[in-house]
Each structure stands twice: as C-alpha cells, then as structure tokens.
Amino acid sequence: MKKKRVSIKDVAREAGVSIATISYVLNNKKGESISDETINRVREAIKKLNYVPNLSARSLVSKRSNLIGVVIPQAEAGKEFMFYNPFYGEFLSSVEYEARKKGFHLLISGTEADQKYIQVAQNRGLDGIIIVGIYPDSFFQELKQCQIPIVLVDSYCSDHYFHSIGINDRHGGYLATKHLIEKGHRKIAFISGMVKENGVNSNRLLGYKDALEEYGIDFDEKLLYLGDTNFEYGIKAGARLANSKNGETAAFATADILAVGVIKGLKENGLRVPEDISVVGFDDVYLARITDPSLTTVRQNIAEKGRQAAEIIIQTIENEIKEKRDIILPVDIVERDSVKDIN
Amino acid sequence: MKKKRVSIKDVAREAGVSIATISYVLNNKKGESISDETINRVREAIKKLNYVPNLSARSLVSKRSNLIGVVIPQAEAGKEFMFYNPFYGEFLSSVEYEARKKGFHLLISGTEADQKYIQVAQNRGLDGIIIVGIYPDSFFQELKQCQIPIVLVDSYCSDHYFHSIGINDRHGGYLATKHLIEKGHRKIAFISGMVKENGVNSNRLLGYKDALEEYGIDFDEKLLYLGDTNFEYGIKAGARLANSKNGETAAFATADILAVGVIKGLKENGLRVPEDISVVGFDDVYLARITDPSLTTVRQNIAEKGRQAAEIIIQTIENEIKEKRDIILPVDIVERDSVKDIN
DNA sequence: TTGAAAGCGCTAACAG
C-alpha cells in the first residue's frame, strides 16, 4: 500500500492558507500577487511536508502534460527499436537533455500499429511529438487530427502542418560521391537501405547521380546495392561487392552502420579498405571514428538535430512560435582513412 | 486551441447509459457484469465518437500511471546520456519492447541531481523504476521512501528493498583473464573505468585476480589502467599500453567500448591486435562484431537483462510477485579475433 | 492580497 501522499490540502492546512494560495505560489502567477510573508509561509510548509505536486491532477485541469513523445523506428513492426544504429541513441540523448533543461519529460515508445500511437498520444495528453523517420502517409494524416505540435525528423513529408528538421540529404549524397570521384574513382557502388520515394535514401541517391552527371560519368543500375540499413546487410553488400564483375573501386554507403558492414564484408572476402576499395559512409556517428580504418563520411550534427527538434517542439508548445519551421542542417564531408586516392 | 476531447460523458450520452457503465466496460470489471447488449452499445459509441480515455484522470483516482521510469547514467552530472556506449541503447530497446507488450510506457530521464529524480517519480506517479548503474547510497535510501517498486540493474546495492538484476561480474572477469592465460599470456593489463567499491568494475577486477591467483601469477598494480568507461579513455590506455615497459602481451578491458578504444590506441602506436597484443572485452555489444579485429569478449545477454528488468517491475506492480528478486544472468566468453595464442 | 467553489475525466463504493 502506498503511503498517502501529501497533497496541496495538507500544505494549505499547515500554512494556514487556502489551497488556492498554494497553487498561486506554486505557479507564481503574475496576476495574483501574494504577500512575501504568505509566500514564505507556504514555501516553508511545502518544504516541511515534503510536498510534491501531482502532475496528473495538474494536467487534468490545465491540459498540459509536460510530456513529449518520441517515436523511433523499429526494426520490424512490433519489434525493438533500431537502437543498434547508434544514430538513434545519439539523437535521443540530445533530445532528452534539451527537454530536461526545459522541464519536459520524454515518453519513448515504438509503435505497434501506427494507429496505436495516436491513442497513446491522446491517452497521455502529450504536449508534443518528435517523430523520427518515414511512416505511411496515412499515419501523418491521422496525426494531424490530434492537433498536437509535431516535429518530423528526417522525413520528407511536405505537409504544411508539421515542423520538420532534417539535412540536405541530396547534397550529402553529392558530396560523398564527388569526393570519391575527385579521388579518381569512377565505378562507385551505391549501397543503401530501402529507397522509399521522397525519403532520405532516395535523396542521397539523387545526390549520387548529381555528382556522376557533373563529372560525366554514366549512371549504372548495376552499381546499386539496395537492402536494409543495418550492419548485416552491409556485410552482405560488401561480400557481393568483393565478387562483383562491375569493376567498382569505391562504395558510398548511406549510413555509417552500413558502411562498417560493407568494410567487414569486403575484408571477409579478402579485400582491403581502402587499398582495394574505398568506402564513404553517412552520418558520422560515434562508430565512424571507432572502426579501422576510421571512416570517411558525410557528417551531420546529430546532437544539434536532437537539440533543435526539442527546442522547436517546446517553443511551439509554449506558443513562442506559431508559424511552421523547416530546418535543414548543413552537412559536410569528413575525411578519415577509408578512401584511397587512385589518381 | 485544442479541440475539446470527447470524454466518458459524451460516450455515456451517446450510448444512453451512465458514465459508470462506460467505466465498467472499459475496465471490464469481473465484479460488475454488464449485459452483452449494453457492452455492444457502449463499444459502438466509443468507436463512433473516437473516444480515448484520459490516463491523467484515471491515474488521479486509481493511483496507477502505467508509467515506468528508466534511469540511465549520464556522461557527467546534468549532461547527456551515456548512449555512446551501445550497451544502454540495446538495454533500453529491450525494456521498451517488453513494457509495451504489457501496456506500459517508459519515461526516460537523466537525473540532474539525484534528489530531483525522486520528485519526478512522485510528480508523475511512476508505477515502477528501473535504475541502471551505480549511484550514491543516499539516492537509494531516499528512493526507498517513495514506496515504488524498483529494479536495480548492475548495481551491487545489497539493500533488501530493491529487486536486482545483474550478471556475475566477478566470474566474467575471471573468464576473460583465464582465457588470456590459457592462451599463454602472463602479463595482462586490466583496463577499466572507475573501480567504485562494490561496483561492476571492482567485481570484474576481483575475477581478474582470481584467475591470476589460480594460475600462480602475481598481481601487479602497474598493470592496472583505470580511467573512464568510454572510447576516449580506451585510446589513451591503448597508447600507454603500447609504450609500457611492463611487458604486457594482453589486455582485459571491462567494456567493449573501452576495448575498442584500446585497440585503436594500440594501432595508432604501431602495435597490431592480436599479433602484438591480445585484447578481451566485456559485454558483447553489437560493436564487438563490427570492429576489426572482431572482439573476443565476455558475453552477457543484454536483451534478456532488459526484458527481465521490465518483467520483474511489472509483475511487482501488478502484485504478482511480492518477494524480492535477485537475478544473476550467466556470462560466457565468446572467442573472436582479438586474442592470439602465444603458447 | 486571499479564499470559496466549480470543475477537469475518471473510478469505485453503494444503492437500487
């Protein structure tokens, strides 16, 4: 049995004032001015009784939960998070930190069925939601009904209702490919997870093509290796690449976790990186510095992405911004040891 | 302005019954039996109105929030999570999955000051808390006051109040060291983060000593490299190791993330792994398979740890278990490519 | 400057 928690009433009794007064000093309303003396008396009572406000009660009346939902993609429907990709951990870490500083908590959750999440959002009275990744359009449409501020991260959903934050994926793909081309590579494999239309990967592919075109290199379907964005597929792609008859001398993998798998797959098949094949990744997660060779990759500022996602959602909740925000964070290429100059 | 949400009253009106009836079918109380016809009528009304219960209201009266708090260590006080160590991501992923299946949500949060978290727990009416890592004893003592079910993960707090789940760290340390010894190594560095008394690392160190003793090898303080459990310190330790005058031929790092840093530091200083120095890690996170060489390491089942942590806390919440649980998950050594047999 | 009182949406006796 839980011990009975001390409520605002107890504090009121202790301080010899009404519960309204307690509420006022708690929220230090500007409208209601309370005498310093009363404030002190209340403060003391609160401290003495060890009073902690009940947020359920508060949110019941104020319609504010101070809770932000974070939706992270799952490996498969109804499965665990994709946390083996360090990107999500790094992102979440940053969101949580920013939210905490502003007095918000994070409710994290995968999504059984997309429908279900909307229920959760309403159940819990989420003040805002940060959604990472791409989901069926129907999900976004339903989400709009909730009237909850939402930030979409790395989604190319163009709906005017949502805030969005992402990077210039196309430019990133371009930079990666161009870097490789400038190092003398012409046959460049493109290795990626699902290329959903108008998604992160499809834009990176566009950038890849941009660079090819700029340098007068013909695009070759056969150099596309499409699977899943995970380590295992990277290995598979690396193995295929090692035995390819297409003469690739380099590969652009659209995620570091993939790139690292590619390197592994390559090595397992007797090829060295970068001596035999050069590899460029994407994201610049922690991993990129950890592996050997360390990874030349397209850097995006993951922490900043998380920070801004949190900031935008909170500002919207607090009515500090009313208009829609669309943020594109810069990318650049960071050269490490996985690319060889073959000029 | 948020559109007014439909409440239980609206459903009652729609279905032509009282709000109590709605509540009954919602919670399908065994005590109260409702006629099938009414149930159906209510169900339809719910569907028609798109009614979603308000959990704040519910938890206000029922004292149940269906929220589980997860406390994850931070890099430094008031900073981001230690999510660069993949251990936490993998753990959290598993906890969330299990909790979600059972209808619970996760509130994740770092802890500004330890005090603050207790406030959060009370603020939100957390039904249970999963705490990963070691905290000051005063924190645990205060936590007890809350009367909330708590599972401690990887803590050696012996307080009878808490459930605990962990692994046999000492045995793990023993296995790692023994493995190295059996491969012919005698000068084995012990590389670790802080060795807090009665913590995970101190137990692993105990196991290290056990193995040494078993094989009649003298323990040598000089082979201890103590810093932080992160990649950077691993590099530093690896560098020191490479220039050591102590003749180490192997190292046991108490976390994979550390081990991977060690390998990096070694390589940067011209040594090869495992040819020149063998390395054993601990955890068997995803990373261990990713790096080159892949890491021989002490495996613990992180997903299972998360699953059981969630299971225990939920069973306690639902009063399915009343007694205290202390779970020790097994460890074993998984041989990969970072150890050389020098016999 | 403070207090009384009306709910927020829901559960759980208790009646009928």
Added chain:
DNA sequence: CTGTTAGCGCTTTCAA
C-alpha cells in the same frame, strides 16, 4: 445489471 455520487489533486474564475 446499471445508475448515483463522492471524491482523486489541482487550477482558476469570481468574490470578498
């Protein structure tokens, strides 16, 4: 089998 009702702890008019 179903409805009435009294709160849960808090915010917020409105009055004093």
